[in-house]
Amino acid sequence: MLLVDHVTKIFDPGSISEKVALKNVDLFLNEGDFVTVIGGNGAGxxxxxxxxxxxFFINDGRILIDDIEITNMPEFKRAQWIGRVFQDPxxxxxxxxxxxxxxxxxxxRGKNRTLNWGINRxxxxxxxxxxxxxxxxxxxxMKTKVGLLSGGQRQALTLLMATIKKPRLLLLDEHTxxxxxxxxxxxxxxxxxxxxxxxxxxxMVTHNMKDALEFGNRTIMMQEGAIIADIPLEEKKTMKIENLIQLFEKKSHTPFANDRMLLN
Ligand SMILES: Nc1ncnc2c1ncn2[C@@H]1O[C@H](COP(=O)(O)OP(=O)(O)OP(=O)(O)O)[C@@H](O)[C@H]1O
Ligand SMILES: [Mg+2]
Known part of the structure; x- marks a missing residue:
């Protein structure tokens, strides 16, 4: 249902601060997939x-949701299919x-907001x-101002808001x-x-490797703008955090030294 096809994103191309954030990324999600995403700081x-x-718009490649090409569609139009929750409550x-x-x-969401503003019974x-x-x-x-809620209550409400209309795709970026x-x-x-x-x-992006293994039916690992591993459910089931670290070191050819990837 989601196709990310050869996607490349370069920030500030041609300048000294040029940064390749996504390098020819391919990803396909089946309907109902719950994929956790791990990787170090700046991995993409x-x-x-x-x-x-x-x-933002990408430099190369294309993105499709349910066979609809959204590559050049503005963010607000994509919002009819996509729910999001960020880190900041x-x-x-x-x-x-x-x-x-x-x-x-x-x-x-997606309807004319000037119509029918009252909340009915x-x-x-x-x-x-x-x-x-x-x-x-x-x-x-229900009549409490959201600013008075705790961070956790607010994040739970944000999740409910992002899912109440059943988005085709839910994107969670370190939301806990x-x-x-x-x-x-x-x-x-x-x-x-x-x-x-x-x-x-x-x-779902997470720095918590335990959560990455525990939740979802698939885990992808990113490093330097690329997907370096795609772990299916059968492997996830038996995998321990140590195995995940070993896999990271094998695939990235770098020693594991990322204190933000929590071990507990
Ligand atoms: N708006 C931007 N302008 C310039 N460079 C950016 C921008 N956003 C991200 N980058 C760069 O792209 C690279 C990937 O960043 P990204 O935020 O995707 O990493 P991340 O995997 O989410 O990291 P983190 O774990 O720290 O959240 C980094 O080098 C980052 O500095
Ligand atoms: Mg990030």
């Missing part, structure tokens, strides 16, 4: 997600608006149902990295549930 993980989401929700107002924006009950499934008590706080470990764990549980319930297709 965020660039891969940004290229797909349309944050402040992004993705409007802090000065209430939980229900934020959710009403999410369900109106039916929508409220849908929001309440979804919020209660997060098991964070947010269904009791700014949270404390126990909140991060809780948000990962929410993530897993929303993905399973929606049968979503997902690319």
């Amino acid at each position: 993980k965020s660039s891969l997600l940004n290229a797909i989401a349309g944050k 402040m992004m993705g929700t409007a802090g000065n608006m209430t939980i229900e107002e934020n959710l009403s924006i999410a369900i109106r 039916n929508e409220k009950s849908v929001f309440e149902k979804h919020l209660s499934e997060l098991e964070l008590g947010l269904e009791e706080r 990295a700014a949270l404390d470990p126990s909140t991060g764990k809780k948000v990962m549980e929410v993530t897993k549930k929303l993905i399973a319930d929606g049968g979503l297709t997902v690319l």
